[in-house]
Amino acid sequence: MILITRPKDQSRNLKSNLEKKGHDIFQEGFYKIQYLKQQVSHDPNTYYIFSSIHSVISLKKNNQILKFRNSNILVIGLQVKKLLKEYGCKNFKIVTPDSTSMLKIISSTKYKKKNYTYFCSNIINDEFFNEVRKKKINIRKEVVYKTIGIDTLTKKLIESFQLNKIKGVIFYSQLSVKIYIKLLKKYKIFSNSKSINIYCLSERVAKPLRNKNFDKIYVAKNPNERSLISAIKKNHYY
Numbered sequence: 001m002i003l004i005t006r007p008k009d010q011s012r013n014l015k016s017n018l019e020k021k022g023h024d025i026f027q028e029g030f031y032k033i034q035y036l037k038q039q040v041s042h043d044p045n046t047y048y049i050f051s052s053i054h055s056v057i058s059l060k061k062n063n064q065i066l067k068f069r070n071s072n073i074l075v076i077g078l079q080v081k082k083l084l085k086e087y088g089c090k091n092f093k094i095v096t097p098d099s100t101s102m103l104k105i106i107s108s109t110k111y112k113k114k115n116y117t118y119f120c121s122n123i124i125n126d127e128f129f130n131e132v133r134k135k136k137i138n139i140r141k142e143v144v145y146k147t148i149g150i151d152t153l154t155k156k157l158i159e160s161f162q163l164n165k166i167k168g169v170i171f172y173s174q175l176s177v178k179i180y181i182k183l184l185k186k187y188k189i190f191s192n193s194k195s196i197n198i199y200c201l202s203e204r205v206a207k208p209l210r211n212k213n214f215d216k217i218y219v220a221k222n223p224n225e226r227s228l229i230s231a232i233k234k235n236h237y238y
Helices: 012-020 053-061 078-086 099-106 126-134 155-162 174-186 203-211 225-235
Strands: 002-004 025-027 031-035 047-050 072-076 092-096 115-121 138-149 168-171 197-200 217-219
Touching (some): 012 225, 072 078, 072 099, 099 126, 168 174, 174 203, 203 217
Parallel strands (some): 115 138
Antiparallel strands (some): 031 138
8 A cells, every 4th residue: 555645636646547557545645735815026027936836826816826927937847837827927937847957047147146036835945945045046935825734643544554554655745754754753653664665756855764764765767746656666566
């Protein structure tokens, strides 16, 4: 059985694809999203960075997204770009698969002196912003949604760990990984987790697990769902 730690509404496609390949799925979201009701400012000279689908949805829900229809837009992830296009945005300056690639571009001579606004959650990519500060890039964070982690596991999931029914766990974010490690210790099932295959969207997501010496970690070659499913197909054994 493979545990998906992403909320159900964000992982329907993943669950469907894995079930079609014959995998039994246990789904338990390790966090929930709260969209904030707020107005956001707009400046035609600013470059706006969208790093997640949730930042786009939040602006759409607040009737703010059309302000950015002709803005200078930088995007992390093709799915984020796709949603922005659906909502009428079209002036895409940069599109990258991950934050590392984005950082490399905005650090270049062409882009380093520009002013940026980064739409994000209350949970941010600390590594990205640490490098931004070092490189003295002017980026203003605009929190437009909250990511709220869980504090408990369901009884059914705890029992599944105790009975060694969970054979794989899928992670899309570092937050979910940190919650996983914390709750394994809380429920005293850490030892049951050592034989579990772990599938991560990126090396950044996998980092806290490597720091805790988990050894069966498999990382998608590219930070997208298709690549993640390929990693599962290649490495998952019952």
